[in-house]
Amino acid sequence: MHDHRKLGRELGLFGSDPLIGAGLPYWLPDGAVVRHTLEEYIREEERRAGYRHVYSPVLGKRELYEISGHWSHYRDDMFPPMELGGEQVVLRPSLCPHHALIYRSRDHSYRELPLRMAELGGMYRAELSGVLGGLTRVRGIHLNDAHIFCTLEQAAGEAAAALAMIGRAYAAMGIRAARYRLSLPGPGGKYVEAPEMWQRAAALLTEVLDSSGVDYEAAPGEAAFYGPKIDVQVADGAGREATLSTVQIDFHQPERFGLRYLGPDGARHRPVMVHRSIVGSVERAVAHLIEEHGGAFPAWLAPVQLVVLPISDDEWDRAADFVRQASGLGLRAELAGPERGSLGARIRSARLVPYQAVIGAREAAAGQVALRLRDGRRLDARPGTEVLAALAALVAARSTALWPE
Numbered sequence: 001m002h003d004h005r006k007l008g009r010e011l012g013l014f015g016s017d018p019l020i021g022a023g024l025p026y027w028l029p030d031g032a033v034v035r036h037t038l039e040e041y042i043r044e045e046e047r048r049a050g051y052r053h054v055y056s057p058v059l060g061k062r063e064l065y066e067i068s069g070h071w072s073h074y075r076d077d078m079f080p081p082m083e084l085g086g087e088q089v090v091l092r093p094s095l096c097p098h099h100a101l102i103y104r105s106r107d108h109s110y111r112e113l114p115l116r117m118a119e120l121g122g123m124y125r126a127e128l129s130g131v132l133g134g135l136t137r138v139r140g141i142h143l144n145d146a147h148i149f150c151t152l153e154q155a156a157g158e159a160a161a162a163l164a165m166i167g168r169a170y171a172a173m174g175i176r177a178a179r180y181r182l183s184l185p186g187p188g189g190k191y192v193e194a195p196e197m198w199q200r201a202a203a204l205l206t207e208v209l210d211s212s213g214v215d216y217e218a219a220p221g222e223a224a225f226y227g228p229k230i231d232v233q234v235a236d237g238a239g240r241e242a243t244l245s246t247v248q249i250d251f252h253q254p255e256r257f258g259l260r261y262l263g264p265d266g267a268r269h270r271p272v273m274v275h276r277s278i279v280g281s282v283e284r285a286v287a288h289l290i291e292e293h294g295g296a297f298p299a300w301l302a303p304v305q306l307v308v309l310p311i312s313d314d315e316w317d318r319a320a321d322f323v324r325q326a327s328g329l330g331l332r333a334e335l336a337g338p339e340r341g342s343l344g345a346r347i348r349s350a351r352l353v354p355y356q357a358v359i360g361a362r363e364a365a366a367g368q369v370a371l372r373l374r375d376g377r378r379l380d381a382r383p384g385t386e387v388l389a390a391l392a393a394l395v396a397a398r399s400t401a402l403w404p405e
Ligand SMILES: [Zn+2]
Pocket: 094, 095, 096, 146, 147, 275, 276
């Protein structure tokens, strides 16, 4: 496997500048395409699964995190507060408190549950500068986050649905889980004290894991401070594991924020909060995609999906026309003409691009292209419109296959 920091620089995906600061990468246009495409995919999946999206600010008053428990259990990882007009505001360490307040801003009936609230939003972590590098240890994190407010009876089903969604997303991204982990509390004062709550949440997550059929291991000392979680681990080339996706069942924050819903009995009840992230932070997800695929992203995620190669200047106009047609179908296409070197050199420099369409005199005259796939396959010349329709269908389906089987 590859080092995403080295490849990210070579491929022009992201960068950093000491004047912006360590752990605060910026995304270059090709990297931004990959990130944006991933974000759109996940929002679409969430919409299909009944989530509604919100936006919330990256700052909050210190008091907010005192209520959530972050201030007493997580302060070492938070940026110091900023003084502002006699108040202290803090860069948020997570989105949960904001979502709990959004839930609390209106009354809810049991008929609205499960209420699935999603946001792909920023949060901040005061990592020490010594451990920063690339996209995996960053101080600004953009998390594919969601909170499901539901009844106790609905919690296991919601957690299981999130786990299934993670499986589908990994298949589309062409990555796999190295391990599933049931992260439990360990010794030390890091965790909120409520033994009964921990046991109930751990029992529900165990039930979800057992019925999903995946192998998993219990990991004491890896829980969030407010509850146990399922962590989906991915591994890099050196076998180092990192958590990409998580599913948590939380009784603590609904209690702290006094969340309620009106039950069928006319009385007020406490909802359960399921926290879940399907692809984790976009930073870690893209770092892992770069390393797993060595920059050869699945076609739907590739910064450039199709490069069009006229053999000589005589086919230039036909090639430019083909690029316009491809762009019109939403494909990311580029023309690489003879001014960029021999055909062989142009093919080599586009080796990470999933599709290369070669147009010579014969193809130009017949309205055809000779398609080469990134994996070395060369297809017979065929009508350009037929090729574009096939590529657009594969991309729309988020297929990891380069050509229909
Ligand atoms: Zn959360």
